[in-house]
Amino acid sequence: MTPSAEPLTFRKMHGAGNDFVVIDSRGRSRVTTPALAKGLGDRHRGVGFDQLAELHDDPEADFALDFWNADGTTAGACGNATRCVAWLVMRETGRDRLTLRTERGLLEAVLRNGRVWVNMGAPLTDWREIPLSGPQDTLHLPLPGDPVGVGMGNPHCVFLTHDAEGVALEEQGRAVEHDPLFPERTNVEFISLLGKDHLRMRVWERGAGVTLACGSGACAAAVAAALRGLTGRQVVLDLDGGRLEVDWQDNGVWLTGPVAEVFTATITADFLATL
Numbered sequence: 001m002t003p004s005a006e007p008l009t010f011r012k013m014h015g016a017g018n019d020f021v022v023i024d025s026r027g028r029s030r031v032t033t034p035a036l037a038k039g040l041g042d043r044h045r046g047v048g049f050d051q052l053a054e055l056h057d058d059p060e061a062d063f064a065l066d067f068w069n070a071d072g073t074t075a076g077a078c079g080n081a082t083r084c085v086a087w088l089v090m091r092e093t094g095r096d097r098l099t100l101r102t103e104r105g106l107l108e109a110v111l112r113n114g115r116v117w118v119n120m121g122a123p124l125t126d127w128r129e130i131p132l133s134g135p136q137d138t139l140h141l142p143l144p145g146d147p148v149g150v151g152m153g154n155p156h157c158v159f160l161t162h163d164a165e166g167v168a169l170e171e172q173g174r175a176v177e178h179d180p181l182f183p184e185r186t187n188v189e190f191i192s193l194l195g196k197d198h199l200r201m202r203v204w205e206r207g208a209g210v211t212l213a214c215g216s217g218a219c220a221a222a223v224a225a226a227l228r229g230l231t232g233r234q235v236v237l238d239l240d241g242g243r244l245e246v247d248w249q250d251n252g253v254w255l256t257g258p259v260a261e262v263f264t265a266t267i268t269a270d271f272l273a274t275l
């Protein structure tokens with residue numbers, strides 16, 4: 001299916017190495033389809049990304065965002081892409097506070113000391129909200145390794161380990177992503193304590209595999225670590241691609257970290273016609 005007969009312009013960005021194609025569809029209808037996401041997500045034949053984020057207009061917010069994984073599936077949340085796009089819109093408008101809409105509802109982004117913080121909303125700890133396949137104590141999921149289940153608008157399964165470095169990330173990540181406990185599959189995080197309120201984290205993402213960072217995953221990991229008494233509610237996380245910071249406040253889980261804009265480019269109509 002051709003989403004558009006016209007060439008399509010996009011931006012490439014990343015947040016701590018978690019990379020994105022950003023498509024700006026404000027002022028027109030959405031263009032992304034599962035075939036477009038999958039085609040562009042191919043790092044050999046397309047552009048390559050962990051997630052695709054598409055901006056569109058919203059009557060109640062400054063903009064709205066949809067997220068797609070590289071396998072062509074959608075995601076209800078993406079913290080790093082939210083930070084990146086909020087940064088772009090702040091630069092464009094000169095504003096230091098924005099409201100945006102994702103599947104989670106209205107979220108806030110603020111610029112503080114040159115860094116964009118986004119409120120990813122309250123963590124979801126009820127089994128139905130993650131979701132799990134049946135009633136479970138989400139603080140101790142019935143899987144080897146005793147992980148914590150946390151929803152951030154998307155599902156997360158967080159393993160508290162002695163050494164996140166030593167984990168067989170691909171093998172375990174893939175198996176847990178597809179465990180029947182998670183009817184919508186799950187993102188999988190492995191964390192270990194490096195110091196006071198300082199975590200090492202490695203991540204396997206649903207629909208994308210191993211990524212260098214995951215913002216909603218960092219939020220879920222910080223919530224899991226705080227709930228299990230490993231840390232307080234303000235946590236620094238060292239991921240493979242850089243450092244993210246999480247501050248779990250009463251009004252939601254706030255996230256910040258580095259943002260990079262890499263290039264703008266145009267996808268040819270010929271490529272789009274092959275999808």
Ligand SMILES: N[C@H](CCC[C@H](N)C(=O)O)C(=O)O
Nearest residue numbers: 075078079080154214215216
């Ligand atoms: N990298 C993203 C999360 C993508 C989550 C996605 N893989 C899913 O299917 O939920 C982040 O920064 O939050």
